[in-house]
Amino acid sequence: MKNSRWLDYALTIIVLTILWYGASLLLGSQLLPDPLSVLRRLLHAVREEAFWEHTAVSAWRLIAALALAFMTAVPFGLVLGSNERLDRIFAPLIYLSYPIPKIVLLPIILMLFGLGDLGKIILISLIIFFQLLITTRDAVRSLDREVVYALQSLGGNRWHFYRHVVWPVALPGIFTSLRISTGTAVAVLFFVESISTSRGLGLYLIDAWGRADYTTMFVGIIALSAIGIVLYEAFDVMERRLCAWKNL
Amino acid sequence: MASSPDLLAVTGLGKTFGPGAHPKVVLKDVHFHVGYNDSLAIVGPSGCGKTTLLLMAAGLLPPTTGEIHLEDETIQGPSRKMAVVFQAYGLFPWKRVAENILLGAQFQKIHVSQEALTAIKRELDIENLDHLYPHQLSGGQRQRVALARAMLLRPSLLLLDEPFAALDLITREHLQEHLLILFKKRKFSFVIVTHNIEEAVFLGRRIVIMDPDTHGIGEIIDNPNAGTTGFRTAPDYFSKNMTLRHLIEHPHEKQPLA
Numbered sequence: 001m002k003n004s005r006w007l008d009y010a011l012t013i014i015v016l017t018i019l020w021y022g023a024s025l026l027l028g029s030q031l032l033p034d035p036l037s038v039l040r041r042l043l044h045a046v047r048e049e050a051f052w053e054h055t056a057v058s059a060w061r062l063i064a065a066l067a068l069a070f071m072t073a074v075p076f077g078l079v080l081g082s083n084e085r086l087d088r089i090f091a092p093l094i095y096l097s098y099p100i101p102k103i104v105l106l107p108i109i110l111m112l113f114g115l116g117d118l119g120k121i122i123l124i125s126l127i128i129f130f131q132l133l134i135t136t137r138d139a140v141r142s143l144d145r146e147v148v149y150a151l152q153s154l155g156g157n158r159w160h161f162y163r164h165v166v167w168p169v170a171l172p173g174i175f176t177s178l179r180i181s182t183g184t185a186v187a188v189l190f191f192v193e194s195i196s197t198s199r200g201l202g203l204y205l206i207d208a209w210g211r212a213d214y215t216t217m218f219v220g221i222i223a224l225s226a227i228g229i230v231l232y233e234a235f236d237v238m239e240r241r242l243c244a245w246k247n248l
Numbered sequence: 249m250a251s252s253p254d255l256l257a258v259t260g261l262g263k264t265f266g267p268g269a270h271p272k273v274v275l276k277d278v279h280f281h282v283g284y285n286d287s288l289a290i291v292g293p294s295g296c297g298k299t300t301l302l303l304m305a306a307g308l309l310p311p312t313t314g315e316i317h318l319e320d321e322t323i324q325g326p327s328r329k330m331a332v333v334f335q336a337y338g339l340f341p342w343k344r345v346a347e348n349i350l351l352g353a354q355f356q357k358i359h360v361s362q363e364a365l366t367a368i369k370r371e372l373d374i375e376n377l378d379h380l381y382p383h384q385l386s387g388g389q390r391q392r393v394a395l396a397r398a399m400l401l402r403p404s405l406l407l408l409d410e411p412f413a414a415l416d417l418i419t420r421e422h423l424q425e426h427l428l429i430l431f432k433k434r435k436f437s438f439v440i441v442t443h444n445i446e447e448a449v450f451l452g453r454r455i456v457i458m459d460p461d462t463h464g465i466g467e468i469i470d471n472p473n474a475g476t477t478g479f480r481t482a483p484d485y486f487s488k489n490m491t492l493r494h495l496i497e498h499p500h501e502k503q504p505l506a
Contacts, residue, residue, distance in 0.1 A: 149308045150338030152326050154352035154401070164351070168342035245342045245381045 031214070038218040045219050051204070054220075058193065058201040059227050061117055062185055065124035066178065066231070072125070073132035074174055080133075081140025082166050098130045103191065110196060120192045127188050128181035132174070139173030140166050172246050175239035179232050186228040201227075254317075255437050256282040256305065256405055261314035262463075263300050274300050276463040278314070280456055282405065286437045287475045289452025291445065291496065296460040298441040299335075302409050305439065306332045318405065328356055331398035335410040337390040339382040345393050346378035353400045360400055368396045371433075372426060388419040392426070399430060406438040412447065424450055425477050432476075445496065449488045450480055457492070459499050466499045 017035045024034040045051040080087045106123055113119035143165065151165050193202020205220030240247055261278040264271045274297040282288050290298050303309040305316055307325045316323040318330065331352070332338070339348050349369075353360045369375045372392040382390055391411055398406055408427075412420040424447060431438060442448050448455050453474050459466030469491065473484050 144336070146334050146336050146338050147340065149303065149306075149332070150334060150340075152308055153306055153330070153332040153338075154397070155326065155328060155355040156351075157355070160355055164340065164343075168340070243342070245383075 033215040033218055037215050038222070041215045042219045042222060045216070051219075051223070054199055054201050054204040055223050055227070057117075057199040058189060058224065061120050061124070061193075061200065062182075062189055062227060062231065064117070065121045065185055065189075066128070066181065068121060068125040069128045069132050069181065070174075070178070073129045074136050074170070077133045077136025078140055078162065078166050078170055081137040081170065082143070082161070087137065094130065094133065098134065102127045103188065106192065115196045120189070120197070123192055124185050124188045128184055131181055131184070132177045135173045135177035136170050139170040143169050168243075172239065172243045175235050175243065178235045182228055182231045182235070186224060190224060253283070254281040255284050255286070255319060256439070257317045258305060259315050259317075261301070261304060261316065262312050263297065263304060263309070264312045273463050275304075278464055280454075280465065280468065282437050282439060284404075284437060285431075285435050287431065287451055287453045288437075288439045288456060289448035289454075289471075290439065290441045290456045290458065291443065291448040291452075291492070292458030292466075293460055293496070294443060296458040297463060298443075298458055299409050301458075302332075302407050302439065302441045306330060306407050308332070328401070329404040331401045331403035331406050333391070333394050333398050333406065333408045333411045335413055337382065337387075337394045339390055339394060339397075341382050343381075344378065345374065345380050345382070345385070348382065348393055349397045349400065352397055356401065358401065364400070368399050371430065372396050386419075387415050388423060391415065391423055395423075395427070395430070399434065402434075403436055406436050408438060408440040410441055410443065413442070413444070420444075420447070421480075427451070428475060428477050445489055445492050449485060449492055450474060455492060457495055457499070461499065467495055469495070 020032075020035050024032040029037070080090055102123070105126070109123045109126070110119045113122050147165060147169075148161070151161055156164065189200075190202045190205070193200035194206045197203050201220050201224045205217055205224065208214070208216035208220055258278060258280050261275060262273075263275040264273050266272050278301060280288065290301060292298050300309065304311045305323070307316075307323045307327055307330070310324075318327055321327060321329070340351065343351065349365070350360060352358075366375075372395055374389060374392045374396060377385060377389060377393065382393070385393065394411070412423050415423065427438070428451070430436075438451075440447070440451050442451075449471060451474060453471055455469045455471055456465055457467040457469070458464075469488075471488055473479055473482060474488075479485050
């Protein structure tokens with residue numbers, strides 16, 4: 001299983017590289033550098049400290065934002081999903097605020113939390129917060145009533161309810177949401193790092209674009225995508241370990 | 249409340265769902281009792297309130313009217329003297345069989361010796377299933393696991409909500425006999441809700457027939473020879489089946505019992 005997964009990845013990369021190469025031939029290497037040039041530049045970049053500094057800063061911002069969203073949205077979603085009264089109180093607020101494009105709050109958030117890491121982390125968290133909250137709440141809502149009765153009849157208390165029923169029921173949905181959120185978070189990270197920052201892969205990429213150094217720009221795209229893929233895979237591995245019952 | 253000779257006494261029990269102008273009456277003025285080492289079957293058509301009645305008796309659903317007493321305790325929530333087995337097994341899909349079996353004992357801080365655990369698994373023929381998840385088991389195995397989990401709580405009263413309804417005939421009869429072996433050996437009482445006439449006759453020493461028109465009990469019939477594994481071949485078993493079928497099909501027509 002594990003080997004076939006790596007094989008799938010390898011085959012996908014080969015196919016994408018061939019398509020990329022074909023497209024660069026068609027469009028010209030000025031506009032779309034060929035994969036071999038990008039690979040050579042990447043091998044050069046990984047020997048530079050600055051490249052790793054940009055990558056580390058971006059990775060830190062992403063992980064911190066996902067962690068912050070997880071720590072705030074998941075407990076809230078677990079409580080709302082298992083408490084109809086609270087859900088009724090908060091549902092209008094969630095439905096009103098979910099469709100608002102939170103990215104427009106960027107100036108306000110940067111004014112409130114500064115131009116450093118905190119403002120960027122809070123903005124990314126805010127954008128994925130609702131996605132994670134709604135998925136968690138809905139996963140808990142799908143809970144079979146009989147399982148709740150079973151827990152109560154066995155003498156389970158409120159803590160047991162959250163620990164042995166609500167949490168395991170919600171976990172697969174939470175992982176799905178985290179995987180989807182990773183893509184959103186990378187996109188928002190690129191946006192916030194393309195303005196008002198001195199470090200990060202977004203800046204690295206935009207800076208290369210500004211200098212019309214498309215080969216370096218593609219190195220930035222690959223690095224940013226790699227962080228997303230590593231996080232996506234990490235959530236996948238965690239889900240397979242923690243939700244083994246779902247995957248049999 | 250003075251002490252009662254009954255293990256379970258249900259008096260004037262009623263349940264109405266929904267507020268406002270259109271409440272739905274499900275049960276009205278239900279009375280019955282269950283003695284020690286006794287068995288009671290509650291039978292009736294779908295939607296007559298059997299499961300609601302059982303959930304209220306289990307303390308899982310508050311009644312609108314009436315009272316439930318278990319020995320000297322007024323039931324207002326789940327009691328440690330009772331265990332419940334559900335139609336869809338009530339197992340936790342994310343826990344392995346070994347964890348599912350011990351969960352109630354863990355919640356109630358009941359010490360379960362290795363011997364007791366091995367004994368109940370052997371009695372229910374689930375000795376080699378510890379590492380599996382519920383969805384990897386057959387329906388019969390799942391219900392055995394649910395029974396083992398209930399038995400480890402050493403209940404005075406076992407409540408069963410259509411526990412064998414989803415099983416094929418052979419597995420169902422096999423599990424009914426397993427239940428009676430446990431009943432004889434472990435000296436508890438049980439109340440079983442079922443829509444299956446044969447099951448009610450085989451297991452219930454008294455049979456409560458629910459009347460969907462009055463939302464109450466239509467009839468209670470004595471069936472003293474039930475509750476033994478050999479009863480299925482006794483002549484009384486067939487006549488009781490006929491009587492019960494008649495009473496369910498013609499609820500307002502009284503007939504002398506066979």
